[in-house]
Amino acid sequence: xxxxNTVSNMNKQIDSNTDRSTNRxxxxxxxxxxxxxxxxxxxxxYGRLAVLTGFIxxxxxxxxxxxxxxxxxxxxxxxxxxxxDPEKLxxxxxxxxxxxxxxxxxxxxxxxxxxxxxxVSGRKEKRRLYRLISIGAEYKxxxxxxxxxxxxxxxxxxxxxxxxxxxxxxxxQVDKNTPEADRRVKDNQVNWLNQLHKEGxxxxxxxxxxxxxGDSREPELAGIKAALFGSFFxxxxxxxxxxxxxxxxxIYLQEFAPRNxxxxxxxxxxxxxxxxxxxxxxxxxxxxxxxxxxxxxSAPLVGGIVLALITLPTIIITSRTAIQAVSPSIREAAxxxxxxxxxxxxxxxLPVAMPGIFTGAIIGMAQALGESAPLLMIGMVAFIxxxxxxxxxxxxxxxxxxxxxxxxxxxxxMEKTSAAIMVLLLFLIIMNALAIYLRKRFELK
Amino acid sequence: xQTSTIFLALIILTVISFALxxxxxxxxxxxxxxxxxxxxxxxxxxxxxxxxxxLPALLILLLWMGFExxxxxxxxxxxxxxxxxxxxxxxxxxxYNQIVSFATGNIxxxxxxxxxxxxxxxxxxxxxxxxxxxxxxxxxxxxxxAGLAMQRIRPSFRARNNVENIFKWxxxxxxxxxxxxxAGIVLSVLFEAVRFFQVIxxxxxxxxxxxxxxxxxxxxxxxxxxxxxxxxxxxxxxxxTLVAMLIAVPVGLMSAIYMSEYATKRFRTISKPMLEILAxxxxxxxxxxxxxxxAPFIRNLGESFGLNVSSESALAxxxxxxxxxxxxxxxxxxxxxxxxxDAMREASLGLGATMNETIxxxxxxxxxxxxxxxxxxxxxxxxxxxxxVVMAAGLSAKLTIxxxxxxxxxxxxxxxxxxxxxxxxxxxxxxxxxxxLSLFFxxxxxxxxxxxxxxxxxxxxx
Numbered sequence: 001x002x003x004x005n006t007v008s009n010m011n012k013q014i015d016s017n018t019d020r021s022t023n024r025x026x027x028x029x030x031x032x033x034x035x036x037x038x039x040x041x042x043x044x045x046y047g048r049l050a051v052l053t054g055f056i057x058x059x060x061x062x063x064x065x066x067x068x069x070x071x072x073x074x075x076x077x078x079x080x081x082x083x084x085d086p087e088k089l090x091x092x093x094x095x096x097x098x099x100x101x102x103x104x105x106x107x108x109x110x111x112x113x114x115x116x117x118x119x120v121s122g123r124k125e126k127r128r129l130y131r132l133i134s135i136g137a138e139y140k141x142x143x144x145x146x147x148x149x150x151x152x153x154x155x156x157x158x159x160x161x162x163x164x165x166x167x168x169x170x171x172x173q174v175d176k177n178t179p180e181a182d183r184r185v186k187d188n189q190v191n192w193l194n195q196l197h198k199e200g201x202x203x204x205x206x207x208x209x210x211x212x213x214g215d216s217r218e219p220e221l222a223g224i225k226a227a228l229f230g231s232f233f234x235x236x237x238x239x240x241x242x243x244x245x246x247x248x249x250x251i252y253l254q255e256f257a258p259r260n261x262x263x264x265x266x267x268x269x270x271x272x273x274x275x276x277x278x279x280x281x282x283x284x285x286x287x288x289x290x291x292x293x294x295x296x297x298s299a300p301l302v303g304g305i306v307l308a309l310i311t312l313p314t315i316i317i318t319s320r321t322a323i324q325a326v327s328p329s330i331r332e333a334a335x336x337x338x339x340x341x342x343x344x345x346x347x348x349x350l351p352v353a354m355p356g357i358f359t360g361a362i363i364g365m366a367q368a369l370g371e372s373a374p375l376l377m378i379g380m381v382a383f384i385x386x387x388x389x390x391x392x393x394x395x396x397x398x399x400x401x402x403x404x405x406x407x408x409x410x411x412x413x414m415e416k417t418s419a420a421i422m423v424l425l426l427f428l429i430i431m432n433a434l435a436i437y438l439r440k441r442f443e444l445k
Numbered sequence: 446x447q448t449s450t451i452f453l454a455l456i457i458l459t460v461i462s463f464a465l466x467x468x469x470x471x472x473x474x475x476x477x478x479x480x481x482x483x484x485x486x487x488x489x490x491x492x493x494x495x496x497x498x499x500l501p502a503l504l505i506l507l508l509w510m511g512f513e514x515x516x517x518x519x520x521x522x523x524x525x526x527x528x529x530x531x532x533x534x535x536x537x538x539x540x541y542n543q544i545v546s547f548a549t550g551n552i553x554x555x556x557x558x559x560x561x562x563x564x565x566x567x568x569x570x571x572x573x574x575x576x577x578x579x580x581x582x583x584x585x586x587x588x589x590x591a592g593l594a595m596q597r598i599r600p601s602f603r604a605r606n607n608v609e610n611i612f613k614w615x616x617x618x619x620x621x622x623x624x625x626x627x628a629g630i631v632l633s634v635l636f637e638a639v640r641f642f643q644v645i646x647x648x649x650x651x652x653x654x655x656x657x658x659x660x661x662x663x664x665x666x667x668x669x670x671x672x673x674x675x676x677x678x679x680x681x682x683x684x685x686t687l688v689a690m691l692i693a694v695p696v697g698l699m700s701a702i703y704m705s706e707y708a709t710k711r712f713r714t715i716s717k718p719m720l721e722i723l724a725x726x727x728x729x730x731x732x733x734x735x736x737x738x739x740a741p742f743i744r745n746l747g748e749s750f751g752l753n754v755s756s757e758s759a760l761a762x763x764x765x766x767x768x769x770x771x772x773x774x775x776x777x778x779x780x781x782x783x784x785x786x787d788a789m790r791e792a793s794l795g796l797g798a799t800m801n802e803t804i805x806x807x808x809x810x811x812x813x814x815x816x817x818x819x820x821x822x823x824x825x826x827x828x829x830x831x832x833x834v835v836m837a838a839g840l841s842a843k844l845t846i847x848x849x850x851x852x853x854x855x856x857x858x859x860x861x862x863x864x865x866x867x868x869x870x871x872x873x874x875x876x877x878x879x880x881x882l883s884l885f886f887x888x889x890x891x892x893x894x895x896x897x898x899x900x901x902x903x904x905x906x907x
Contacts (some may be wrong), residue, residue: 049696294514340605377863
């Protein structure tokens with residue numbers, strides 16, 4: 001039997017015990033508290049540091065590309081007074097257009113350079129002098145003469161495209177302190193360019209060629225138009241295939257699919273396909289579409305089909321989320337007034353889900369635009385000078401153009417590579433901004 | 446007729462079928478007291494006619510297009526003399542390509558013999574008659590389908606149900622494409638890989654310590670061919686993946702912890718999308734960055750310490766790949782950390798633990814399975830990544846675990862083996878498919894495990 005006394009005694013004992021241990025604990029805790037708080041601070045700083053590291057990487061990447069690529073949007077020109085001498089050209093005003101196209105334009109340009117710098121002598125020096133002007137200058141002269149044959153025999157002034165090495169010097173990218181052997185632009189070329197610059201015979205203009213030409217062996221003549229068109233055709237095929245198929249598949253899985261093994265199989269496959277490396281899809285394209293079905297290599301058609309298969313999981317998954325997010329009341333209202341299931345979906349559910357579906361489609365297209373590995377497999381890695389005209393022509397795409405140019409050691413191409421990347425990133429930014437805008441509007445609803 | 450013309454004709458005829466079906470339903474209804482007597486709306490009868498007419502024709506046309514080249518190939522080869530047919534497969538392929546190039550007007554006759562010129566004209570005549578048959582077939586099917594549908598149009602016919610049923614099948618077919626794609630990948634890769642293993646024994650491939658496929662250029666050189674040992678590629682891939690993970694996991698995980706546990710909402714809404722930009726940058730851009738900026742930088746840095754760093758070091762490729770994967774690890778860990786119930790945090794904080802003790806001793810252990818799943822997904826992505834390593838890693842397979850040396854990876858070898866003009870049947874080309882097969886299975890395995898772990902984890906807290 002417990003008397004009141006014993007209980008109170010016991011309580012006292014416990015109290016004094018806890019008091020003592022509390023005091024000890026408090027001391028221990030107080031001593032460790034500083035350490036623990038310091039650790040807490042440190043931990044937070046690790047977190048900040050991690051986020052900051054991410055930012056620094058992002059900044060370095062973008063800054064590197066932009067600083068390397070910006071100069072590619074301008075191009076140096078050199079003004080030369082050229083005597084369109086019929087003898088040197090080998091044609092006269094009465095020649096046919098074909099003859100005019102074959103005329104020796106290099107000769108008149110070279111002569112005018114020699115006139116400009118009469119002190120140059122020796123084959124090696126002369127070759128260096130001629131190397132100031134791009135081979136594209138000949139094409140420009142040719143086009144001019146074909147359009148104005150009456151000017152043959154006259155003396156005319158032309159702004160001629162500078163060679164990429166001269167161009168890089170004129171843009172101030174060459175460090176004059178490096179020993180002459182280590183730079184492409186030699187000392188005498190530097191002197192000539194300085195003289196031209198002093199006389200006001202050099203100019204830097206916006207490089208339109210970069211957007212209006214295909215690939216070229218000469219950096220100053222290379223452009224991204226062919227690659228842009230290739231990307232356009234490829235993405236068109238991708239969109240036309242993956243958008244309807246993806247949306248239909250999402251509708252089926254979300255609205256019709258019975259819970260059975262087949263549906264499970266389909267869903268597992270979609271999830272797995274989303275994680276299969278893209279290069280494996282390239283192998284599929286090579287083995288099935290090119291070798292089995294005999295579709296043409298390097299064509300946007302095959303590239304588009306392969307990219308469609310890659311983007312399909314993205315589109316299906318986002319479309320399903322968008323369809324699922326449509327309020328059931330809309331469905332029920334439509335069904336209640338007698339609409340069939342399909343009518344409910346196509347007349348009521350899809351219009352509401354469309355912004356979400358488009359968001360997914362745009363993200364999928366952005367993914368396809370940046371994809372390059374599978375396209376290497378199916379031969380879209382070719383030197384393409386001409387703008388492709390259809391989905392069956394040989395072509396390349398923007399990321400692959402980047403890959404091809406990046407392989408070139410010349411400085412001019414490195415600049416062009418970065419500029420092409422800037423264009424690519426610009427497209428991606430626009431697409432993603434559009435997707436974010438659509439998502440925001442969708443969320444408001 | 447060109448294929449595009451046939452497609453256009455098909456679309457026009459389908460639209461016409463719609464109009465006919467629509468008209469027909471009106472006409473039939475007129476005899477039964479107006480369109481009220483129809484089971485479905487007139488446009489459903491139109492849809493039905495169009496579907497019956499256009500869908501089979503479209504399927505036939507696609508099938509035809511898919512198999513046209515193959516059939517032509519075997520027919521033309523069958524017409525060639527014995528001596529040609531007994532040629533080696535690779536030579537035969539070249540021989541046939543010349544015929545096709547000549548027939549389509551891409552090369553002139555000077556490079557061909559009489560047999561080939563004859564075969565080319567045969568090819569062209571087959572192509573021409575094929576076009577006629579194709580057009581006729583499509584036309585007949587459309588007319589037949591439309592006629593059949595029109596005949597069925599009666600007021601009692603349930604056109605809408607019919608259309609919806611057909612459409613359901615179309616929807617199903619669309620979702621079944623995912624299964625077909627997987628089957629296509631497995632079959633195409635497996636088929637070629639089996640042919641590779643007929644030449645190179647599986648054990649040599651799996652356990653060989655040397656990889657130098659460059660010697661086996663011609664089929665008759667197989668005996669003296671290079672070695673196809675998978676081990677150096679695997680080690681190289683793993684080395685680069687390891688470097689990438691050493692960057693991506695600490696940075697990604699700590700960022701996720703900071704974002705989900707400490708950061709203000711405003712900081713999160715701004716900084717999270719910014720870091721996710723890293724995930725949206727095309728891999729070719731990372732490759733360029735790795736090859737032209739990071740690799741030279743690391744080499745110079747190593748030289749200043751007296752280290753001999755390769756210009757294609759695994760370190761450079763792995764570092765840049767790690768940067769690419771940061772947002773991937775971050776979003777996955779973020780999802781998983783936020784899924785840990787708040788009650789657990791509150792209990793720990795209520796006992797007097799500091800925030801970082803709560804995170805390290807309560808939240809992270811609870812989230813660990815999910816985080817490991819996320820890391821496995823990231824590893825699978827790093828293994829399958831191609832462009833960065835193609836541009837920044839080496840080509841020669843060296844069995845080393847020194848990250849300062851150049852190693853090569855599975856994906857690099859697939860690309861090098863398949864890019865450029867190659868005979869399709871040489872072991873060298875087939876080796877790429879064997880590599881593809883191993884890549885597919887390794888990543889598949891990682892994904893299946895990872896998805897299973899993540900799903901199990903989610904269920905635990907739902």
